[in-house]
Amino acid sequence: MQDLAINGGPRAIESTLPSFRDASGRTFGQEELDALTEVIKSGRLSFLTGPKTSEFERAFAEKYGVKHAVAVANGTAALHTAVIYLNPEPGDEIILSPVTDVGTVIPVIAQLAIPVFADVDPVTQNIDPVSIERNITPRTRAILVTHVYGHPADMDAIMAIARKHNLVVIEDCAQAHLAYYKDKLCGTFGDIACFSFQQSKHMTTGDGGMVISNEDERFGRGLRHCSDKGWPRERGGRDHLFLAPNYHMTELQAAVGLEQLKKLEQFVDARVASADRLTELLAGVDVQPVLPLEGTVGVYFFYSFRLDPSKLSVPVTQVMTALTAEGIDGFIGYPGQIPLYKYPVVRDHKTFGSSGWPFTLEAARKIDYSSVLCPEAERACQETICMWWTDRLEERHLQQIAAAIHKVISTYSKSAGSA
Incomplete structure (x- = not known):
């Protein structure tokens, strides 16, 4: 010793x-510097006037072979955009893993949905499909799958469960850029997938995120509108259709993202x-x-x-x-050394003032998050x-x-x- x-x-x-x-x-080169210089010199730092954000969205969609890509401010914003698109009723349930970042559960709570934690596989530490199915109730709306550590979850089993119970699957690919499950990219299995470009990720824009999907407006909401104040800009005027935040990516982030993606x-x-x-x-x-x-x-x-x-x-x-x-x-x-459900925000209902919403809503199932819900995760x-x-x-x-x-x-x- x-x-x-x-x-x-x-x-x-x-x-x-x-x-x-x-x-x-981190690997940056002259390409990123030149791209930033171009944006600064143009004076167009917002997606409203500059081309970089839409270019980045198109390039990312092409990389993943999907129809839609929406650039947002960060990975948590990407997940929140996806949950807003789902449009759950207060007290509806979304199943997720307790071995993931708190940014995965924040969007669930923010939309007044109840996070229900399924245990993890003891070897891969990804969400366990058997535990997912055990946690499904009539209020379950979606499965939020994090490909933790960058390793793919068991998507065949998860998608079979989702189809059986008519559930939406949101893939959290923040840690899994270009990860493959069998011969298919993670992020192309579920209904919606979310990515992060935070400083530590495989490619970075400092902060930033992307939401991708092959669908739009299934739940009566345009996917892009869910990160843009519910605003259908494409038809002109100010006509905000529903409650949604402003999660715009800047042209500076997008410029770096385009070069990093290459x-x-x-x-x-x-x-x-x-x-x-x-x-x-x-x-x-x-x-x-x-x-x-x-x-x-x-x-x-x-x-x-x-x-x-x-x-x-x-x-x-x-x-x-x-x-x-x-x-x-x-x-x-x-x-951390405790699973996500034992963080005060979840365990102690530290959410909206002293209300404890959504956990204290009459319609919500009451879960004792202080107990050992997921022994393998613990x-x-x-x-x-x-x-x-x-x-x-x-x-x-x-x-x-x-x-x-x-x-x-x-x-x-x-x-x-x-x-």
Whole structure:
């Protein structure tokens, strides 16, 4: 143990790893600079007068082979746009995973729908189709599927359940750019799919998002209107049809997005190659990498691995502290060490003033979010190490990451202590 950095030993990672937080872990070039300069010089920074947003929408729709793409301000806005399009009644239910970002549940609550949490598969940590079906009630309107860590959920099973129960499927692809389930892109299975271009994503516009679909106005609402104040601008005048926010993307974001989209395959291929290499380097280390389902292509938003607490001489929190000291950029559990339903916003109904809406609505099913609703998710949040990943990692970085993990795990392994 004296060799661990936490105890004064040398760090396994000699210098700071490339990080999504700055240029060390993001790939920008003269193309993005030129695009931004073009927009600034034009003086047209809004989609109302500039061409970049509509160009970005067309390019993204073409990439995914869909009819409609609507650019928005961020990934949460994309999901909110999708739920507004669904137009649920207050107290209707939307099933989702508790292993995802809080931005996935905010749109559900904002539309006065009830989030119902299905458990996750213990291996992939994606939403479990069996648990989805167990949670369906007469009030269920949709299944919101997050492809967590960039790995595809079991879409064949999920779509079969949705068809059986006549449910809408919203795909949250914020972490899954160009991920494939079998031979089809994630985001092209459900009725609507949502993407994020936040700083840490595979391609970035700083913030930004996209909603894609092959349908429009099924629920009496134009998809584009759902992010534009319910405003049918195409017919002229001011005629706001329903309550909706203003989630416009700027021309500056769109200009960067167009150039980033051209490089997306490059970014994804680099992430996958470095993740596959780390998995090779971790062979023999007593960790369980979170890998994509067989027959799918995961794209590694995080590189995550599971620990077995029964095999460790210290808590997982101590392991993470030691890994951080060695230079690992990561944390325990996603979205944290508790699942999403135990966040105060959900568990304690911290929503609209003191009303507790939508949870306290008479029509709403009452769920005790303080209980262990999803035991597999609760264990995953306590036992999973998530490392930030980028397309800029090199072999030397991967060697050092593997050495750090091996060093810490071998030190804290119970078998090492008894040897």
